[in-house]
Amino acid sequence: MSSVDRLEQNPAQTFVDEHFAPMSGVAIAAGPVADHTAELDPEESALVANSAEQRRHQFATGRYLARQAMQALGMAPAAIGRSDARAPAWPDCVGSISHTSTLAAAVTARGHGIRGVGIDLECLGRITQAMHARLYTDAERDRYAEDEPHWPCLLFSAKECAYKAVNPICGTYIGFQEVEIDVDWKRHRFAARYIGAHAPNALMNHGDGHFGFFADHVISFLVVRRPTR
Numbered sequence: 575m576s577s578v579d580r581l582e583q584n585p586a587q588t589f590v591d592e593h594f595a596p597m598s599g600v601a602i603a604a605g606p607v608a609d610h611t612a613e614l615d616p617e618e619s620a621l622v623a624n625s626a627e628q629r630r631h632q633f634a635t636g637r638y639l640a641r642q643a644m645q646a647l648g649m650a651p652a653a654i655g656r657s658d659a660r661a662p663a664w665p666d667c668v669g670s671i672s673h674t675s676t677l678a679a680a681v682t683a684r685g686h687g688i689r690g691v692g693i694d695l696e697c698l699g700r701i702t703q704a705m706h707a708r709l710y711t712d713a714e715r716d717r718y719a720e721d722e723p724h725w726p727c728l729l730f731s732a733k734e735c736a737y738k739a740v741n742p743i744c745g746t747y748i749g750f751q752e753v754e755i756d757v758d759w760k761r762h763r764f765a766a767r768y769i770g771a772h773a774p775n776a777l778m779n780h781g782d783g784h785f786g787f788f789a790d791h792v793i794s795f796l797v798v799r800r801p802t803r
């Protein structure tokens with residue numbers, strides 16, 4: 575399918591292509607959750623054989639978009655397995671997948687000093703006030719209290735991106751109080767700062783975060799590069 579066809583048929587891809595400036599070695603694919611189960615590799619189908627239909631559609635759409643993103647990097651489409659930590663097992667690249675009940679997105683990357691990437695979609699408004707104390711540090715709650723109304727959803731999404739980018743490399747669980755997010759609203763950018771005790775997770779500090787709002791969702795992703803000295 576040409577990029578023009580993709581733009582016409584898929585508003586989510588149009589948004590991603592227009593909102594996020596092209597980045598060397600990084601490709602993003604986004605689209606509606608649909609029944610892509612017939613396009614799964616047998617190894618992938620086995621991973622969701624006993625799952626509910628909605629979950630199989632989300633999983634298959636994520637893999638379908640991941641292969642589009644791989645192809646955009648010039649890679650041949652290939653099966654994407656699953657690690658013991660339930661992260662996608664990428665062939666010859668790094669990547670990340672996210673889905674809600676209606677929308678899915680995948681990012682792939684390779685070369686250019688890139689160590690990891692994380693992507694996340696969240697439905698706006700799903701974070702209630704009662705969740706704030708668990709998800710945000712006191713400093714974040716002070717800082718963003720009078721800020722843009724969607725700050726809770728963006729910070730949550732940004733922290734999940736950081737987890738998805740770094741967990742496959744460092745292998746430890748990262749709590750929401752171990753990360754603080756710095757938002758540049760004008761440029762639609764964010765940075766993740768690791769403030770916990772497991773030093774390797776500070777890899778996320780070397781990340782470029784990007785976000786946008788589309789169809790009652792926030793979509794965000796973080797590209798983590800090798801530290802330069």
Ligand SMILES: CC(C)(COP(=O)(O)OP(=O)(O)OC[C@H]1O[C@@H](n2cnc3c(N)ncnc32)[C@H](O)[C@@H]1OP(=O)(O)O)[C@@H](O)C(=O)NCCC(=O)NCCS
Pocket residue numbers: 632633636659660661662670671672673674693694695733734736737738739741742748749750751753
């Ligand atoms: C793993 C987690 C981030 C997934 O996020 P989610 O909002 O529940 O769901 P999403 O749809 O956005 O993402 C699901 C995808 O994440 C990916 N994923 C799952 N575990 C992962 C891991 N350990 N590392 C990287 N990616 C992972 C998978 O691709 C999964 O989709 P798939 O099973 O269809 O392949 C979340 O469930 C979690 O455990 N969070 C706790 C840790 C955290 O976020 N800390 C924040 C502070 S850093």
